[in-house]
Amino acid sequence: MELHELSIQQAHELLSSREISSEEITGAYLKRIHKIDSRVKSYVTVSEKVALNQAKDADQRLQASEGLSPLIGIPYSAKDSLSTRGIPTTCSSKILENYKPFYDCTAIHKLKSTSAVLLGKTNMDEFGMGSSTENSGFFTTRNPWNLDYVPGGSSGGSAAAVAAGLAVFTLGEDTGGSVRMPAGFCGVTGLKTTYGRVSRYGLIPLVSSFDTIGPMARSAYDVALVLEAIAGHDSKDSTSRLEPTGQYTEVLKRAKNLRGLRVGIPKEYFAEGLNIEVDAALKTAIKQIESLGAEAVEVSLPYTQYAIPVYYLILFAEASSNLAKYDGVRFGLSERNGKDLMDVYLKSREAGFGAETKRRIMLGTFALSAGYYDAYYLKAQKVRTLIRQDFQKAFEQVDALITPVAPTTAFRIGEKITNPLDMYLSDAHVVAVNLAGIPALSVPCGFSSAGLPIGMQIMGPHLSEEMLLKIGHLYQSQTDWHTKHPPCW
Numbered sequence: 001m002e003l004h005e006l007s008i009q010q011a012h013e014l015l016s017s018r019e020i021s022s023e024e025i026t027g028a029y030l031k032r033i034h035k036i037d038s039r040v041k042s043y044v045t046v047s048e049k050v051a052l053n054q055a056k057d058a059d060q061r062l063q064a065s066e067g068l069s070p071l072i073g074i075p076y077s078a079k080d081s082l083s084t085r086g087i088p089t090t091c092s093s094k095i096l097e098n099y100k101p102f103y104d105c106t107a108i109h110k111l112k113s114t115s116a117v118l119l120g121k122t123n124m125d126e127f128g129m130g131s132s133t134e135n136s137g138f139f140t141t142r143n144p145w146n147l148d149y150v151p152g153g154s155s156g157g158s159a160a161a162v163a164a165g166l167a168v169f170t171l172g173e174d175t176g177g178s179v180r181m182p183a184g185f186c187g188v189t190g191l192k193t194t195y196g197r198v199s200r201y202g203l204i205p206l207v208s209s210f211d212t213i214g215p216m217a218r219s220a221y222d223v224a225l226v227l228e229a230i231a232g233h234d235s236k237d238s239t240s241r242l243e244p245t246g247q248y249t250e251v252l253k254r255a256k257n258l259r260g261l262r263v264g265i266p267k268e269y270f271a272e273g274l275n276i277e278v279d280a281a282l283k284t285a286i287k288q289i290e291s292l293g294a295e296a297v298e299v300s301l302p303y304t305q306y307a308i309p310v311y312y313l314i315l316f317a318e319a320s321s322n323l324a325k326y327d328g329v330r331f332g333l334s335e336r337n338g339k340d341l342m343d344v345y346l347k348s349r350e351a352g353f354g355a356e357t358k359r360r361i362m363l364g365t366f367a368l369s370a371g372y373y374d375a376y377y378l379k380a381q382k383v384r385t386l387i388r389q390d391f392q393k394a395f396e397q398v399d400a401l402i403t404p405v406a407p408t409t410a411f412r413i414g415e416k417i418t419n420p421l422d423m424y425l426s427d428a429h430v431v432a433v434n435l436a437g438i439p440a441l442s443v444p445c446g447f448s449s450a451g452l453p454i455g456m457q458i459m460g461p462h463l464s465e466e467m468l469l470k471i472g473h474l475y476q477s478q479t480d481w482h483t484k485h486p487p488c489w
């Protein structure tokens with residue numbers, strides 16, 4: 001077995017018995033990044049020096065056998081919207097191209113305290129706006145399974161890095177599917193956490209009321225290990241949850257079957273427009289879940305049809321307000337040759353933001369303007385409540401819901417980029433979860449005839465991460481989709 005093939009658990013065993021060192025495994029990953037990433041393009045910044053220093057520190061701690069976290073010495077990557085002290089954090093936007101934060105976001109800070117090793121920052125759609133990474137201000141990441149296809153978005157760089165063996169695990173941000181969708185398209189396991197379960201402190205916001213941070217890795221078990229390290233209340237984020245974190249890996253170690261569990265199959269997610277190969281893979285996966293002891297029943301989430309318009313309307317509004325701070329004065333790109341202050345604002349924003357970002361700022365500003373606020377933003381918030389209630393009602397009947405992650409497998413680069421509406425519709429199965437603030441897990445459950453991964457989404461009530469990971473873990477103990485690797489592996 002080569003070093004990049006080790007799971008977190010396997011690497012941890014070898015590191016703690018000192019059969020390998022963190023410097024060795026980190027070096028092996030950096031070498032692979034140099035060799036392969038010019039094709040996949042998953043990283044925007046490779047923080048080689050930092051990684052090697054962190055690996056040295058990890059090795060010292062391993063030698064002293066002190067505080068052996070399962071993540072000690074393990075190389076990972078993080079989406080470029082997570083603030084990293086002294087390391088560029090660009091959100092894949094020209095407007096932040098030279099921005100180096102003065103502090104770490106809480107999730108990175110927590111990983112630092114476990115002595116995990118940060119390899120670098122991964123590519124994304126600008127500020128998280130997109131479903132393919134084609135909206136990155138720098139370059140498009142490619143799907144490791146077929147380089148002509150998108151990896152999904154907006155955390156496409158993160159998912160591609162894990163799929164291609166360029167990081168053991170990664171952190172993504174999910175505001176409207178950005179962890180689950182790329183995880184599904186790239187054949188890795190990704191968790192959208194309950195809103196507030198992982199602190200948002202230091203995550204550059206897209207939509208403050210939807211944003212979450214979540215891990216992606218090669219198995220549900222590895223995801224659980226990472227969640228254990230990053231979850232929990234944070235006094236720096238007043239929206240973070242107070243409840244104690246779950247015993248994620250303990251639950252998985254004890255898990256034997258799914259007896260007594262009721263899973264709902266929402267009929268709206270299996271309607272017209274669903275690709276037949278995705279449909280077939282999901283049906284087989286549901287049978288597998290039933291064979292583990294769960295009972296599957298059909299349920300209905302009638303407001304699903306409004307999820308896309310409601311999500312995008314709220315997103316445009318909140319994002320336009322969050323992006324107002326980039327004015328060419330305080331930080332980020334600045335076009336100082338303006339004739340007056342307004343000219344500096346306009347020129348900096350014109351040069352710094354990409355087309356999709358500008359489109360969303362304009363739509364959001366319109367939706368929030370006097371006279372339209374009630375008709376659009378307020379109305380959308382009301383329907384958001386109805387969508388949330390859909391889930392509440394469903395969870396009175398069932399413990400979890402199973403759906404496809406996306407209506408299709410990954411699409412070709414360029415296929416949807418000129419048609420924003422078509423691009424938005426690829427999020428049809430993921431955004432309702434963010435409107436409700438609930439958690440959902442994406443697990444690989446098959447391949448299309450073209451050899452592209454298919455993802456299953458498992459949703460649960462607030463703070464049900466333990467249950468979701470248990471379903472994913474037991475499913476993975478019976479199937480081998482998550483162990484398959486793309487050609488560049």
Ligand code: GLN
Pocket residue numbers: 127128129130131153154173174175176177178179206315427
């Ligand atoms: N596809 C979603 C969008 O474009 C992704 C948002 C996200 O999760 N960052 O808004």
